[in-house]
Amino acid sequence: MIRSSDHHSRPVGDEDLPVIDSLEALTDIVASDSEVYLRHSKGPWADAVEGPSKDYEAELTLPGLSVTTISPEPWWHRPVEDWVARRIRKYAELSQQEGRFAWLLKGRVVGRGPDHEPLLTDIRPLARLSHSVLDEAAHRYRERFDVGQDSTA
Structure with missing residues (x-):
């Protein structure tokens, strides 16, 4: 699955993702498969080389990759697109960091990280999200939600 090339400084293959x-x-x-997760990173091949996620604050290596849930909860009665847009926006700034992008994956949940996020092993990359999807999600999020409101207001 990981392919190297003499003229690349890192494993290639992320561009092969749909x-x-x-x-x-x-x-x-997302609506057809509740076991799909979202990750913002340098991609599945870089993650395979670098190993599992880290808890930098506690100086611990986690037992898997830190991911975001993207499938709606059973109690969600609004459109699925609203949930998905909100989940994409939750950590969208991570995809704006150099060399990082948003991608979908499946895997086996082996625990929860320090922010209660699922930790996955046995990773199966599915696809990358285009910039247009990120832009669409941002627009829908601003349009459909009272962004910034919380219980302290």
Whole structure:
């Protein structure tokens, strides 16, 4: 699955992932499979080389990769696209860091991280999210939610 090339400084293959180009297409995937997760990183091949996620504050290596849930909870009665857009926006700034992007994956949940996030092993990369999906999610999030409101207001 990881392929190297003499003229690349890192494993290649992330560009081989299918690209999801619309929020609607992403929502179709999420609605049909509740075991899909979202990750913002340098990609599955870089993650395979670097190893599992770290808890830098506690100086611990976690037992898997830190991911975000993207499938709606059973209690969610609004459109699935609303949930998906909100979940994408939760950690969107991570995809803006150099060399990072948002991608979908499946895997086996082996625990929870320090922010209560699922930790996965046995990773199966599914697809990358295009910049247009991230832009669409940002627009829908601002349009459909009272962004910034919380219980302390």
